[in-house]
Amino acid sequence: FNLPIKQVIDAKGADDADYSATEWQEWYGSKEGKLVNSGEFDGLEFQAAFDAFLAKLEPQGLANSKVQFRLRDWGVSRQRYWGCPIPMINCDTCGQVTVPEDQLPVVLPTDVVPDGSGNPLNKMPEFYETKCPCCGGDARRETDTLDTFVESSWYYARYASPDFTGGMVKPEAAKNWLPVNQYIGGVEHAILHLLYARFFHKLMRDEGVVQGNEPFTNLLTQGMVLADTFYREAENGKKTWFNPADIELERDEKGRIISAKYSGDGQEVIIGGQEKMSKSKNNGIDPQAIIDQYGADTARVFMMFAAPPDQSLEWSDAGVEGANRFLKRVWRLVASFLEKGNSATAIDKANLSKDAQDLRRKTHETIQKVSDDIERRHAFNTAIAALMELLNASNKFEAKDDNDVAVEREAITTLLTLLAPFAPHLSQTLLAQFGTDLTEATFPEVDASALTRNTQTIVVQVNGKLRGKLEVSVDISKDELLAQAKALPEVQQFLTGPTKKEIVVPNKLVNLVV
16 A cells, blocks of 8 residues: 555664665564664664563553463374374264273274275274263274374383383382483484473373473483495486495505495496495494404494494494404403413502502503593593503503512403403403402492602693603602703703793693793
């Protein structure tokens, strides 16, 4: 009707801008604009303007605040056989009637042969023909079934009292066991299943079945396992996928695949890159083949070490071989120690050599890190990396007396015990050589006194570049530290001019600016 429209949201800062039919969506869609041509409300931003409107209109009975959630009713019925029957009966006289409790549960028929033409229950009068519980007349049982999410959304609570017949969950058991301490599941569950579980938990909370607002305390979504894919494509575009076990590969000097042939006919196939292991891509790896060649411990260590559990794991034959080499090094370390007939076990903490102190500190730092990585961080890859460091430290250590031998024994048995969650078979076998039964062993505990350092490594820089390192006492004075840093031969050659600035970062570095 060509009515004039006054601009009330500022148009890019122009208070007197004319209304624009082409730009109004941008102006009014932004929450950063300010009101103009609005009298007492001029200059207010989005939320402040709404608050001001409400403050003015609510006392007059012209408005009230309301929170609107973007939620819709959940359609839980499905037109299929597989699912929990909905306990409802449709009666022409009484309408929809619930199935009496003494007739529950409604059980699905077992002689069903789905033909793909719809819900087979609709073709089974022996299932749906029934009597109305109210009037006794002919009625029809509901043939829709519940979405499987209805059952899977509260299974965790049922675990608290699986034998309870008086309801969904026994409240006393739920109070004792819930909420779930740790939930581990694929990221594909984050939007649907976990959301539905929260819905159900809050419903059960409101009904007094459970306590607390949330079903799970901690959530870990594990990553996918990726593997190489290979295929051929027909003229019609259809792809035939080949299992990696049936492919002969040629790699470059960096280990990258440059060609692939199907072993069945010797002809080349297309390299599809790494994708999630799946039946559709035929890129699953048979763990039995790895177990037969390397053992179950190698398979376990590789999968734990290859990536953090919440990230994708790229399957690599080289990675499997690396895990196997690590376990062989552990075996050789133990064999070498036992061959020497070392029997000392008592550690005299007051008379440890510097090397023994360093190894013992490394042992207990490893206990501290592996315990935290397993229990709190779930970072199994860094836990195994710490065990590799302890293995290296143990291999470098040379025992010179019984006290050293006892420290080395402690390091090795600790390594084996910490390794047990990842490589239980090897750990069990080797620990038995030290008279320890893994099934009865306790997890190592940190000796705080072993973590104490008497010396520290200080990096020495000249103009920000590394020129040397110092091993000094932890209580060395600043002046003494600077004097020792300047006295290093590898540092002196760069101190050709006057020193402009001396920077000391406690316990870390010295930087001399010349």
